[in-house]
Structures are given as structure tokens and as C-alpha cells.
Amino acid sequence: MKVVYSLRIGKELREEMEKYNIKWNGEIEGFIRKRINELKKRELLEKLDELISALPETKHTSDKMVREDRDSC
Numbered sequence: 001m002k003v004v005y006s007l008r009i010g011k012e013l014r015e016e017m018e019k020y021n022i023k024w025n026g027e028i029e030g031f032i033r034k035r036i037n038e039l040k041k042r043e044l045l046e047k048l049d050e051l052i053s054a055l056p057e058t059k060h061t062s063d064k065m066v067r068e069d070r071d072s073c
Contacts, residue, residue: 007028
């Protein structure tokens with residue numbers, strides 16, 4: 001289902017838009033979708049950073065853990 005969202009733009013911009021045979025509603029909708037996806041990704045990355053910072057610190061680095069695992073064989 002589609003809804004109407006109105007937007008005010010300058011007269012000069014509207015005149016420039018009319019010069020081109022482009023479906024502007026599709027262009028604007030595409031831009032909005034892309035921007036929303038970017039915002040969602042940023043939000044997820046912020047949550048991930050919070051989760052990572054809440055993890056307890058380890059005493060060993062990964063290279064030491066790999067070395068210990070190899071030495072135990």
C-alpha cells in the first residue's frame with residue numbers, strides 16, 4: 001500500500017526537474033530506501049560495538065591461544 005508524502009521544493013528546482021523525463025517519485029523513494037538501510041546498518045554497528053565492549057577482556061591473545069592448541073597435540 002502506498003501513501004502520499006508531500007514535499008516543498010523551490011520553483012527553480014521543479015523547473016529543472018521537468019526538463020528531464022525521469023520518474024522522480026521512484027528516484028526519491030529509492031534514495032529514501034537507501035538512506036534508511038544506511039541508518040539501520042549504523043544502528044546495528046553501534047549495538048554490536050556495545051556488545052563487544054561489554055565482553056570480558058581475555059588474558060591471552062589469539063596467537064597465544066593458537067600456539068597453545070598446536071603445542072598440545
